[in-house]
Amino acid sequence: MKKQYTIIVYTENNIGLMTRISNVFSRRHVNIESITCSESEVRGVHRFTLVVHVEEEKVIKIVKQIDKQIEVLKAVYHVNDEIVYQEVALYKIPINVFSSGKEIEHIVRAHYARVLAVKGQFVIIEKTGHKEETQELFDALNPYGLIGFVRSGRIAIPKPMESLKDYIKDLESSINQN
Amino acid sequence: MVTGKAKVMKGCDAIVESLLKEGVDTIFGYPGGAIMPVYDSLYDYQDQLKHVLTRHEQGAIHAAQGYARVSKNVGVCLATSGPGATNLITGLADAYIDSTPLVCITGQVASHLLGTDAFQETDVLGVSTPVTKWNFQITKPEEIPGAIAKAFYIAQSGRPGPVLIDITKDAQFGSLNFKYNKCLEIRSYRPVPSVDLEQVKKAAELINNAKRPMVLFGQGVILGDAKKEFKSFIEKAGIPSAWTILGVSSIPNEHPLNVGMLGMHGNYAPNKLTSECDVLIAVGMRFDDRVTGKVSTFAAQAKVIHLEIDPAEIDKIIKADVAVLGDCKSSLSLLTQYVNSATHTNWLNKFKELDTEEYREVQQKELIPDTNKKITMAEVIDALSVKTNGEAIMVTDVGQHQMVAHRYYQYSSWKSNVTSGGLGTMGFALPAALGAKLAQPNREVIAVIGDGGFQMTIQELGTIFQYEIPVKILVLNNEFLGMVRQWQQLFFDKRYASTELVNPDFQTIVKGYHIPAELVDKREDLSDAMDRFINSNSSYFLEVRVGKEDNVFPMVPSGSSVSDIRLK
Ligand SMILES: Cc1ncc(C[n+]2csc(CCOP(=O)(O)OP(=O)(O)O)c2C)c(N)n1
Numbered sequence: 001m002k003k004q005y006t007i008i009v010y011t012e013n014n015i016g017l018m019t020r021i022s023n024v025f026s027r028r029h030v031n032i033e034s035i036t037c038s039e040s041e042v043r044g045v046h047r048f049t050l051v052v053h054v055e056e057e058k059v060i061k062i063v064k065q066i067d068k069q070i071e072v073l074k075a076v077y078h079v080n081d082e083i084v085y086q087e088v089a090l091y092k093i094p095i096n097v098f099s100s101g102k103e104i105e106h107i108v109r110a111h112y113a114r115v116l117a118v119k120g121q122f123v124i125i126e127k128t129g130h131k132e133e134t135q136e137l138f139d140a141l142n143p144y145g146l147i148g149f150v151r152s153g154r155i156a157i158p159k160p161m162e163s164l165k166d167y168i169k170d171l172e173s174s175i176n177q178n
Numbered sequence: 179m180v181t182g183k184a185k186v187m188k189g190c191d192a193i194v195e196s197l198l199k200e201g202v203d204t205i206f207g208y209p210g211g212a213i214m215p216v217y218d219s220l221y222d223y224q225d226q227l228k229h230v231l232t233r234h235e236q237g238a239i240h241a242a243q244g245y246a247r248v249s250k251n252v253g254v255c256l257a258t259s260g261p262g263a264t265n266l267i268t269g270l271a272d273a274y275i276d277s278t279p280l281v282c283i284t285g286q287v288a289s290h291l292l293g294t295d296a297f298q299e300t301d302v303l304g305v306s307t308p309v310t311k312w313n314f315q316i317t318k319p320e321e322i323p324g325a326i327a328k329a330f331y332i333a334q335s336g337r338p339g340p341v342l343i344d345i346t347k348d349a350q351f352g353s354l355n356f357k358y359n360k361c362l363e364i365r366s367y368r369p370v371p372s373v374d375l376e377q378v379k380k381a382a383e384l385i386n387n388a389k390r391p392m393v394l395f396g397q398g399v400i401l402g403d404a405k406k407e408f409k410s411f412i413e414k415a416g417i418p419s420a421w422t423i424l425g426v427s428s429i430p431n432e433h434p435l436n437v438g439m440l441g442m443h444g445n446y447a448p449n450k451l452t453s454e455c456d457v458l459i460a461v462g463m464r465f466d467d468r469v470t471g472k473v474s475t476f477a478a479q480a481k482v483i484h485l486e487i488d489p490a491e492i493d494k495i496i497k498a499d500v501a502v503l504g505d506c507k508s509s510l511s512l513l514t515q516y517v518n519s520a521t522h523t524n525w526l527n528k529f530k531e532l533d534t535e536e537y538r539e540v541q542q543k544e545l546i547p548d549t550n551k552k553i554t555m556a557e558v559i560d561a562l563s564v565k566t567n568g569e570a571i572m573v574t575d576v577g578q579h580q581m582v583a584h585r586y587y588q589y590s591s592w593k594s595n596v597t598s599g600g601l602g603t604m605g606f607a608l609p610a611a612l613g614a615k616l617a618q619p620n621r622e623v624i625a626v627i628g629d630g631g632f633q634m635t636i637q638e639l640g641t642i643f644q645y646e647i648p649v650k651i652l653v654l655n656n657e658f659l660g661m662v663r664q665w666q667q668l669f670f671d672k673r674y675a676s677t678e679l680v681n682p683d684f685q686t687i688v689k690g691y692h693i694p695a696e697l698v699d700k701r702e703d704l705s706d707a708m709d710r711f712i713n714s715n716s717s718y719f720l721e722v723r724v725g726k727e728d729n730v731f732p733m734v735p736s737g738s739s740v741s742d743i744r745l746k
Contacts, residue, residue: 012366015315019307027308064490070312070332073366168365175363 004033005059005077006085006156009048010040010164012071021048021072024065030054034087034153042164045073051154074167078158085156089134090116091125091141092148098123104144111137122147184357189319190215190350193283194223196326199358202254204228204245204616206238208265210258211298213285215350230616230645233637235262237609239269240635243278244613247596248571248621250403252279252333253613259285260298263344264305268603270340271309275600276424277401279338281329289317289346302344311339319352323359331361336369337488338401371489373504373512381459381483381500382516388457390525391417392448392480394440394469397424397599398462398487398506405592407510408461409433414514416521418529420448422463423584427594431568437529441469442734443581446540446743447532449734452477453741454528459483462506465495466600467736475739485509539745540731545586552725553701555579555654559586561708562624562652570622571596571614575607575631578660581730583626591621605634608651612642615649622650622712629655629681639691642717650711651688653721656728657681664729688719695719 011017018037025032033051040047052059059077066075095118098104108115113127127137134151187195193216197205207229209217220229232238235257242253253273257263263284273280286292287299306313312332314325322345329341385391399408409429412419418437421428429436438445440452449471452458458480463469470476473495484491484498485506492501502509544556559582562570568590574580574597589595596614598606611625632653642649659677666674688695694714698707704722711720734743 016303016307016313019304023308061490061494064492064494068488068490070364070367171368172365175365175368 002053002055004051004053004080005056006080006083006154007048007050007052007059007063007066007075007077008156008158009050009066009075010073011046011048012073013039013044013046014071017069017071020069021066024062025052028058028062030058030062036153036155040164042168045164045168049153049155073171076158078156082160083156083158085130085154086128087131087134087152087154088126088128089137089149089151091127091137091146093123093125093141094145094147095120095122097144104141107137107140111140113137184355186353187356188215188219188350189322189345189352189354190219191222192319192322192354192356193326193345193350194219194227195356196323196358197254198223198226199360200252200326200330202227202251204230205254205256206230206232206241206245206613207256208232208235208238208258208262210262210285212259212287212347213256213262213283213350215347216256216283216285229256230641232609233640234635235265236268236605237635237638237641239266239273239280239282240603240606240609241613241616241638241641242280242282243269243273243606244573244596244610245617246278246280247610248593248614249617251617252281252330255280255282257282257284258298259287259302260300263302264300266342267305267309270306270342272598272601272603272606273340274309274311276598277338277397278340279333280340281326281333282340282342284342284344285350286315286344286346288348290348292317292346302342306342309340310342313342313344315344315346316349317346319349319354322349322354323356327359327361328364331364332367370487370505371503373502373509375512377500377502378509378512379516381502381513384457384481384483384500385415385417385459385513386518386520389522390455391415391457391459391522392451392455393417393419393459393461394422394452394463395419395425395428395461396422396463398485399425399428400593402462402487402506404507404510407507407514411510411514411517414519415517416519417459418448418451418522418526420445422466422469422599423597424595424599425463426584427589427592430590431588432590435526438533439584441466442471442736443585443730443732445533445585446536446732446745447529449732449740449743450532451529453479453739455480457481457483459485460496461485461510462487464491470495471734471738471740471742475741485513536732536745549701552728553698553704553722554728555582555724556586557701558652558654558704558722558724559583559626561704562712563587565708565712566622566624570594570624571618573597573607573611573614573623573625575625575627576602576604576661577628577631578656578664578728578730579626579628579654581661582654585730604631607631608635609638609641611649611651612638612645612647615647624650624652626652626654628660629653629657629679629684630659632684633681636687639688639693643691643693646716648715648717650714650717651719652711653684653719654724655681655684655721656724656726658726660728661730663727667727667729669735684719684721693717693719695721697721697723699723
């Protein structure tokens with residue numbers, strides 16, 4: 001059965017790794033629903049978060065292939081229950097729509113969103129949440145003449161208490177023993 | 179860490195020095211603009227580093243593959259940017275799928291020109307990423323020793339594979355403080371998983387309770403240098419053992435427990451009996467579809483034990499009941515301690531019965547054909563096998579002759595098989611053979627090639643001539659792209675679309691390269707010609723005209739279960 005899986009990959013900071021990781025998906029004709037990457041809590045170690053919709057058997061094989069890449073420190077996958085995750089979305093609305101009544105303000109408040117910036121002609125609203133939630137706000141604002149919308153990829157933190165720093169320490173000491 | 183003294187030198191000299199530090203004495207390559215500084219350095223190092231100029235970069239990389247496959251060395255090749263580098267891609271893909279350790283160094287345009295569509299600029303990292311174990315671009319001279327050290331470590335450790343280092347021209351011209359430290363570890367890379375004793379015990383228990391155990395072995399035995407360990411294991415446990423095309427020559431063919439070749443054109447017995455064994459022990463092999471046929475029925479009745487160095491291979495195709503990760507040299511020797519001594523006489527006899535059937539239905543007709551028939555490929559390989567005592571290094575190309583060579587050559591020496599297994603690259607054998615001969619000058623090296631594949635890299639005759647490489651070239655000429663024609667005959671109603679070859683006179687061509695050449699068309703001439711071929715001290719070309727429309731059998735039609743193997 002297909003399901004949504006979040007894959008988290010810790011890597012060294014190297015040019016070309018992004019291609020190596022995304023190739024694992026494209027070669028198997030698997031669509032990446034979202035992808036984000038930035039430096040992790042450990043300096044020089046980067047963290048990719050990818051979301052895919054596949055069978056578990058497939059995600060296992062994909063994770064093994066990613067883990068096999070030389071500069072990948074660790075790759076794991078999770079179902080949604082095992083992680084805390086968020087996405088952020090930005091909505092751009094013409095200023096005249098925003099100030100021509102209280103409706104937009106109500107919507108923003110009802111969706112626990114906030115006004116991020118007011119810039120000349122337009123207002124930027126920000127909402128953090130799961131995809132369904134940012135989508136709901138999109139649906140609510142769209143009839144008012146939304147002129148821009150962007151949603152980030154998912155970022156996620158696994159629930160179990162494991163520290164990346166400890167993991168890297170373990171890796172380095174196990175290598176030194178060999 | 180091995181530390182040496184630092185010395186100021188140019189990047190291009192540092193590249194050559196780094197190769198010397200890795201113990202490299204032979205490299206294969208082809209020059210061009212973006213790699214010229216390195217060639218200029220090579221001029222100064224001629225007595226320490228032999229550079230073999232092939233006639234095409236594809237030839238260089240296949241030669242490096244042949245060199246690596248029969249030695250314990252990494253194959254090294256050198257090419258220029260753009261077309262030089264892209265000509266390496268087939269070889270990289272081949273080495274990647276067949277786990278061959280290579281370090282390829284390509285020149286690149288100067289770093290300020292990267293991304294500008296400069297002359298001969300190609301995104302070589304981008305193009306080579308899917309077919310390399312690792313690749314890296316050097317833009318600063320001081321990165322050279324570290325990156326090359328890493329390249330050699332990655333190429334040969336764990337499951338070996340090809341690595342590509344792309345070096346911009348300014349990095350080659352610039353200077354650095356050269357100090358070489360061999361790479362001994364990379365924190366994000368654990369090449370050899372340690373063997374889990376619990377898994378070994380579980381595997382041993384399955385084996386000890388098995389009535390009809392069977393071993394399938396692949397190239398892992400050779401790559402893991404586990405000659406003794408493998409032999410001790412199968413002998414103690416008394417298990418019939420069959421090989422994949424890359425596994426051959428791990429144990430001699432005549433060993434009583436060697437039950438022959440698996441796969442599409444393999445032997446009848448091991449294909450049939452994978453569907454009857456109760457425990458299947460896969461050693462250093464990856465269940466290629468040419469071996470498994472229809473996966474859902476493959477050994478479905480058996481418990482599967484998988485000894486494998488690469489965790490990504492476990493459960494990739496066939497689910498393992500017991501996976502034993504690690505280097506098979508270690509895992510096999512542990513496993514041998516835990517298995518009981520056994521013999522499986524009745525079970526082994528079943529293989530013999532089916533062998534007899536295969537001999538009667540297939541081999542006899544191939545080896546002793548009606549006298550009015552053209553020479554068969556099997557007769558030629560058989561004569562070769564007998565006259566070399568099965569001791570030659572066999573380098574085979576791709577097609578019918580490849581299957582026949584593996585079916586009829588009686589491999590008796592360790593590490594004697596060089597073929598393009600996973601990728602099936604026509605044109606592989608001629609350059610790979612010259613590389614193999616340079617690595618093993620004291621062994622007989624024979625390239626067996628079809629008339630089609632011969633013409634894919636025929637220009638490497640020039641390399642063989644120039645460097646006087648005494649490699650033997652056997653072309654089995656059926657004037658067809660034989661293997662494809664066979665499929666057309668069997669599965670496409672004999673519609674021979676573009677498989678007939680109108681060939682040039684190979685004798686004239688080969689003689690043009692000043693290599694002695696001989697043509698055999700009649701059966702009675704074969705034996706003497708084969709003697710001259712083998713006894714020649716120089717390179718020698720033997721072309722044998724074989725039946726135009728002969729087929730290779732047995733055969734597992736693609737998509738069928740291995741037990742549905744056809745004898746005709
Ligand atoms: C580079 C490449 N192109 C195409 C093929 C497909 N192919 C597989 S076998 C074969 C025919 C080989 O013919 P030949 O070299 O004459 O050998 P034969 O089968 O006749 O022994 C072809 C075209 C291939 N394996 N490699």
